[in-house]
Amino acid sequence: MAIKAKKAAAKAKPVGPKPSVAAILRDLERDGSKQYFVDMSARYGIVTKAKAFGVPIVVLRQMAKSIGRDHDLADGLWRTGVHDARMLATMIGDPALVKPALMDRWAKDFDNWGIVDTACFGFFDQSPHAFKQIEKWAKAKDEFVKRAAFALIASVALHRKELGDGPFLKCLAQIEAGASDGRNFVKKGVSWGLRAIGKRKSAKLKVAALVLARRLAASADAPSRWVGKDALRDLEKNA
Secondary structure, X not given: OHHXXXXXXXXXXXXXXXXXXXXXXXXXXXXOOHHHHHHHHHOOOOOOOOEOOOOOHHHHHHHHHHHOOOHHHHHHHHOOOEHHHHHHHHHHOOOOOOOHHHHHHHHOOOOOHHHHHHHHHHOHHHOOOHHHHHHHHXXXXXXXXXXXXXXXXXXXXXXXXXXXXXXXXXXXHHHHXXXXXXXXXXXXXXXXXXXXXXXXXXXXXXXXXXXXXXXXXXXXXXXXXXXXXXXHHHHHHHO
């Protein structure tokens, strides 16, 4: 086990000098694409108030791979306020070191679905604090913080194979409550969370997710009905 751990650590932390925040910002500015910057909003609906260079995701992933996990550097990049730097931060942060306070602080800066989903899908979902944050964020007033709750449900459901049914059954109640929020990015996140739970390898969760989706699809509440029908199309095919 010790040998495996050492090999994993070697992969996570490439040998070489630690890059500085300033150096990474220069690289991001150099690798930015004017066309991708335009496409962010025009094609992908990613609209940010933060400064952005328009660095393509594939380039950010390559940079993250060369840097490895570096929690302090990730937070330094986040604090720059630059969208591309924040996207990179979500890719190099260490889930084992992240605390709820940092998760909340980063969430306050969420201003588009891209940064929300990237943070949840490859970073926050591995944190031992994920369900605590889901419970808190599901009650948030801010659209993107609330989306984060359901994006995190989906991400944990898809990635944390070792978890039992209990936490996800609790999430179904949060999903039902959140389904009445008609804001675009919230309702899409709610549907994603419901679909992800229904796709886990658990007969109990599959049935529970289908029952909830059908109940929502028959609701008199328009946003809840949209979530139910959207989830049903996927869950019934999966069933």
